[in-house]
Amino acid sequence: MSTTPTVVVLDYGSGNVRSAVRALERVGADVVLTAGERQALAADGLFVPGVGNFHACLRGLRAVDGPRIIDVRLAGSRPVLGICVGMQAMFEGSAEPTAGARVPGLDQWPGTVEHLPADVVPHMGWSTVQAPPGTTLFAGVEDERFYFVHSYGVREWTLEPEGSFAAVAPKVTWADHGGPFVAAVENGPLSATQFHPEKSGDAGLHLLENWVRTLTR
Template sequence: MTAVVVFDYGFGNVRSMMRALAHIGLEPTLTSNRRQALEADGLVVPGVGAFAACMDGLKAVGGDQIILERLKAGRPVLGVCVGLQIMFAQGTEGGSIAKGLGVIDGSVDLVDADVVPHMGWDTISAPDDSVILHGLEDQRFYFVHSYAAMSASVPENPVTASSVAASQTDGYRGHAQSSIDDVSVQKVGFCDYGRSHFVTSYERGPLSATQFHPEKSGQAGAQLLKNWAATL
């Protein structure tokens, strides 16, 4: 059985995600345990709330290093909503700049629209050769957010994880295929809302992420989760 961990750091729709993963035949584990999160075939990082608060919650349980270590070792991570946003270099929610993980170069800023938050079903433009959106190019997905990244690029500096070597000494052995450092090709999907053209999906190496909520997006969301699970 494929082992999937939904990372529990206090800032996500964890129950909805657990049900959605179970619905497609997986048996997910909800935990913030370091070893389980590192050793799982796939790690899901949900997120709801403010960018800075989510980063603080993630760091409090070592989730920032867990994510970076997994990506460094080529082990799949799926970020959802703020779980996508924290992969970026920074967020400006609340009028101050908070640092993200820096896996993606770019800033998460307020959506420019007459009505915020952007809430409800919307269409997206899927990138060519998307894995998670294969067969879903014309589908609608469910959004709830006020902030988003307007662009995304591969950072000039590679992703680093200072405790990769240390983690190997306490039992973790990464089955690296290609780390995110080795993969420069990114696949980025977008959505238009108000006057904003924002990032709605991101794929690069072992990292997949969505601004929308697949766990709340009916059959289209279920198929996206199946597509991701098939890569594990």
């Protein structure tokens, strides 16, 4: 039996995702780019990309039944990794303007995506992050820089810590651009990064490899 983990990159029209497919293949995953429900549910890992406007991305996700696919996977403790707007989608909503009706987020985590209070936006380029102790995603790359392209982010983390209702406290990684914002979250089977690991060179590949390795445990 093959021990190569399978990863579905969810294809919902979020933009060019070929770099994500290639990066995941480089770190040892068997990757399929598809919106197919059966494949997305059966894969060892689900990678949720995201480029552009929050509300447009959420409409795309809903068009392929993405919210239900993600819910079903998480209910079964099946790993999901969201990237950039794919991370923002996991929160309650966004203040980002939209030409159409506002679309709520997936509400996996409390919080609203807000405009970064920096003199220069978008935040575009390489930034260091502050990873928490015990991180799995950043193991071995805690002090490296990662590539960001965004004007909006989550500036507060309000999910109750360990000792309230959470059996294990989520691990939250922070970065700064005009003030602190959430750069990554590790919360049981659901992980996400605001930056693009597939565009972050060797450090990004190492992070993706860390995630892929968890899929065969």
